[in-house]
Amino acid sequence: MVIGYKNDKSSKEKLFVPAELPILPLRGTVAYPDLIIPLVVGREKSIRLVDEAMAKDRLIGIITQKNPDIEEPGLEDLFTVGCVATIMKMVKMVDGSQRIVVQGLCRFKLIEFSETEPNFKARILPVFEEYQKDIEIDAMYINLKNLYKKAVEIAPYLSSELAQIAAKIESPGNLADLVASTVNISAAERQEILEKIDIKERLKKVTIFLNRELETLELSTKIQSHIKEGIDKTQREYYLREQLKAIQKELGEVDERYTEIDELRKKMVEAKMPPDIQKVTEKELDRLSKMSQMSAEYTVSRTYIDWLVDLPWTRATEDNLVIKDARKILNEDHYDLEKVKKRILEYLAVRKLKSDMKGPILCFVGPPGVGKTSLGKSIARALGRKFMRISLGGIRDEAEIRGHRRTYVGALPGRVVQGIKKAGSNNPVFMLDEVDKIGMDFRGDPSSALLEVLDPEQNFSFSDHYLEVPFDLSKVMFIATANLLDPVPPALRDRMEVLELPGYTEEEKVMIARQFIIPKELNEHGLNADLLAFDDEALRLVVHSYTKEAGVRNMEREIAAICRSVARDVAEGKTEKTCVAVDDVHRFLGHIKFYSEIAERTKYSGVATGLAWTSTGGDIIFVEATKMQGKGNLSLTGQLGDVMKESAQAALSYIRSKAQDFNIPGDFFEKQDLHIHVPQGAIPKDGPSAGITMMVALVSLLTDKPVRNDVAMTGEITLRGLVLPIGGVKEKVLAAKRAGIKSVMLPKMNEKDLEDVPETVKENMKFKFIERVDEAVEYALKHPAEEAPATA
Numbered sequence: 001m002v003i004g005y006k007n008d009k010s011s012k013e014k015l016f017v018p019a020e021l022p023i024l025p026l027r028g029t030v031a032y033p034d035l036i037i038p039l040v041v042g043r044e045k046s047i048r049l050v051d052e053a054m055a056k057d058r059l060i061g062i063i064t065q066k067n068p069d070i071e072e073p074g075l076e077d078l079f080t081v082g083c084v085a086t087i088m089k090m091v092k093m094v095d096g097s098q099r100i101v102v103q104g105l106c107r108f109k110l111i112e113f114s115e116t117e118p119n120f121k122a123r124i125l126p127v128f129e130e131y132q133k134d135i136e137i138d139a140m141y142i143n144l145k146n147l148y149k150k151a152v153e154i155a156p157y158l159s160s161e162l163a164q165i166a167a168k169i170e171s172p173g174n175l176a177d178l179v180a181s182t183v184n185i186s187a188a189e190r191q192e193i194l195e196k197i198d199i200k201e202r203l204k205k206v207t208i209f210l211n212r213e214l215e216t217l218e219l220s221t222k223i224q225s226h227i228k229e230g231i232d233k234t235q236r237e238y239y240l241r242e243q244l245k246a247i248q249k250e251l252g253e254v255d256e257r258y259t260e261i262d263e264l265r266k267k268m269v270e271a272k273m274p275p276d277i278q279k280v281t282e283k284e285l286d287r288l289s290k291m292s293q294m295s296a297e298y299t300v301s302r303t304y305i306d307w308l309v310d311l312p313w314t315r316a317t318e319d320n321l322v323i324k325d326a327r328k329i330l331n332e333d334h335y336d337l338e339k340v341k342k343r344i345l346e347y348l349a350v351r352k353l354k355s356d357m358k359g360p361i362l363c364f365v366g367p368p369g370v371g372k373t374s375l376g377k378s379i380a381r382a383l384g385r386k387f388m389r390i391s392l393g394g395i396r397d398e399a400e401i402r403g404h405r406r407t408y409v410g411a412l413p414g415r416v417v418q419g420i421k422k423a424g425s426n427n428p429v430f431m432l433d434e435v436d437k438i439g440m441d442f443r444g445d446p447s448s449a450l451l452e453v454l455d456p457e458q459n460f461s462f463s464d465h466y467l468e469v470p471f472d473l474s475k476v477m478f479i480a481t482a483n484l485l486d487p488v489p490p491a492l493r494d495r496m497e498v499l500e501l502p503g504y505t506e507e508e509k510v511m512i513a514r515q516f517i518i519p520k521e522l523n524e525h526g527l528n529a530d531l532l533a534f535d536d537e538a539l540r541l542v543v544h545s546y547t548k549e550a551g552v553r554n555m556e557r558e559i560a561a562i563c564r565s566v567a568r569d570v571a572e573g574k575t576e577k578t579c580v581a582v583d584d585v586h587r588f589l590g591h592i593k594f595y596s597e598i599a600e601r602t603k604y605s606g607v608a609t610g611l612a613w614t615s616t617g618g619d620i621i622f623v624e625a626t627k628m629q630g631k632g633n634l635s636l637t638g639q640l641g642d643v644m645k646e647s648a649q650a651a652l653s654y655i656r657s658k659a660q661d662f663n664i665p666g667d668f669f670e671k672q673d674l675h676i677h678v679p680q681g682a683i684p685k686d687g688p689s690a691g692i693t694m695m696v697a698l699v700s701l702l703t704d705k706p707v708r709n710d711v712a713m714t715g716e717i718t719l720r721g722l723v724l725p726i727g728g729v730k731e732k733v734l735a736a737k738r739a740g741i742k743s744v745m746l747p748k749m750n751e752k753d754l755e756d757v758p759e760t761v762k763e764n765m766k767f768k769f770i771e772r773v774d775e776a777v778e779y780a781l782k783h784p785a786e787e788a789p790a791t792a
Contacts, residue, residue, distance in 0.1 A: 366501030369551020398444030503550025550617020610693030613728030618735030630673025641686025
């Protein structure tokens with residue numbers, strides 16, 4: 001750095017330069033005659049040299065090192081042309097180094113070194129510059145001065161004072177030296193200028209270097225101007241952030257962005273991803289590290305990486321393989337449901353013998369309130385796994401299952417991957433609730449997307465549209481729930497193991513209330529067993545007179561209503577225990593909501609009791625028939641479906657073909673109209689199983705014999721008088737039991753289905769298995785006293 005220029009002609013004329021001078025090696029800089037420059041002296045040899053010079057005439061020879069990295073230079077490491085200088089000022093620093101200011105006097109050529117220890121000393125030949133007037137040199141001098149003035153205006157590293165110094169320099173050689181010492185050129189190029197003794201050659205060389213620097217400066221200014229014109233708010237913020245980053249780097253502060261990326265890399269390692277997934281994540285991290293935080297793509301990429309590193313690629317919970325403990329937990333949470341419990345314990349047994357088995361895919365089908373969802377939680381607790389549940393009811397978009405592609409704004413993975421991440425393990429119990437209520441429209445078919453999720457041969461490499469990398473779902477235990485199996489597409493149904501959960505009997509409901517519901521409601525209402533108790537008979541009354549359901553939800557609501565009423569009494573100061581007996585139920589719950597209509601309805605001829613299956617379990621229906629004057633027409637009402645109407649036509653055709661056997665006049669069907677009605681006309685009804693009920697109701701009407709009020713029936717009929725098998729036997733028998741029916745007529749081919757009906761239900765009930773319609777008519781119209789013993 002040049003801090004001044006001094007050209008004293010009078011002192012130069014008196015200047016005497018010794019033939020031998022101490023030599024000070026310089027690193028990375030060059031001294032020129034008449035220029036004043038500051039130097040830092042730190043090497044021990046150099047410090048001794050300066051001290052000796054200060055004690056004598058202050059004259060030294062300055063030579064630049066060829067390689068600035070050499071700490072202790074030898075003779076061969078120094079150039080052969082240097083500058084004689086005088087030390088103007090010297091300051092000793094605390095660390096032992098020296099700060100000196102020197103002024104160049106003249107160039108010199110090195111003849112030979114006379115000493116190397118303790119300091120360098122050499123014999124030199126001083127070179128004094130003599131300038132003779134020359135037009136070409138003058139022109140080059142003026143041109144160089146103008147170019148330098150222009151460079152000072154453009155270059156940010158050149159101070160305006162240098163232009164003033166240059167303007168005062170009259171010597172072309174000194175001007176060339178000033179330009180060479182201040183313009184941004186290498187130390188080797190500065191040395192080259194020092195070695196140019198001829199002024200004309202020196203001016204040419206410096207002009208070349210200066211022109212090169214000017215071109216660089218002008219191009220930089222032009223680029224900066226273009227950037228400045230196009231810069232907007234976002235770019236300006238980016239520029240400021242880059243400056244801030246540079247400042248932080250200088251201060252030794254950590255850049256938050258790089259800290260963030262380091263944390264993501266650490267998470268990636270901890271996630272123990274498969275190699276192919278880790279490769280994708282590393283590639284995305286590299287992209288992220290090169291993005292601006294202000295870029296919209298930065299947030300998208302960051303969110304994507306967060307999903308990748310947070311997924312439990314290898315994290316899994318350890319299964320509880322002690323079957324005895326698992327059975328205990330299942331029994332603690334649910335009463336009965338032996339078939340489901342047996343299936344879960346079988347899975348555990350196989351899992352114990354074969355650790356790498358794939359998770360089963362089960363489907364619980366049953367009416368509302370039988371405990372399908374709570375059973376899933378119980379299974380997770382028994383296995384020692386995390387539990388996740390998603391409701392599929394009303395979902396119409398395939399992306400809810402597979403996720404959205406990242407090109408969409410606000411894209412996220414599908415519910416399956418979201419659930420896996422939330423669970424924090426790759427083997428949770430995953431419940432897909434209401435799988436029968438999935439929608440299907442122009443936006444897609446979610447049930448088709450579930451085919452891959454629920455297929456053990458495919459779900460080991462499930463690909464979500466958002467992640468676009470495979471995730472292994474084979475360790476997940478999927479449990480679907482449905483009220484009806486019919487709406488579930490056949491392809492999806494085929495992938496699941498269906499387990500039916502029928503409704504509960506009255507005794508089972510009483511046990512469930514006693515073991516589970518009452519303790520739960522007492523706790524939720526701030527009560528205990530010392531304040532409220534229920535008689536079994538009171539619970540039975542609640543079950544059959546205040547609820548009409550296959551599950552236990554309404555029963556739970558009624559018990560909660562009693563608890564609220566007692567809680568109010570306790571809050572008002574009552575301390576005595578309340579025992580709810582049969583006579584107390586009316587006081588808490590009001591009038592009876594449901595009562596048996598069977599005896600009242602069937603005391604007239606033409607009315608028969610049938611059994612039906614509904615989405616909420618089994619139910620009883622009444623089929624009423626009447627006759628009137630007419631022309632033999634048949635009317636059907638009660639919002640009946642086509643199949644049910646056809647069953648009524650088949651029943652009438654069979655009766656007409658057997659009119660003589662039933663003692664019906666031959667001309668009856670020409671003079672009378674028949675009307676069949678199934679009450680609860682607001683509810684649609686369909687199915688072939690009411691055929692036998694319609695048949696018995698018509699025969700009862702036409703023979704004027706009432707149907708027994710303790711008999712209910714179900715079965716499909718043919719024109720040949722055969723009774724065909726039907727479905728939902730267990731639900732229908734449970735409905736008969738709830739309604740107080742003592743005898744049930746079933747098709748002979750359904751006899752095997754009674755195995756699924758609990759023994760407690762079959763107690764005190766009689767079952768008549770029929771193959772032909774005639775048997776049904778004979779059994780249903782016979783007085784109980786005439787009845788032969790039936791199968792129990």
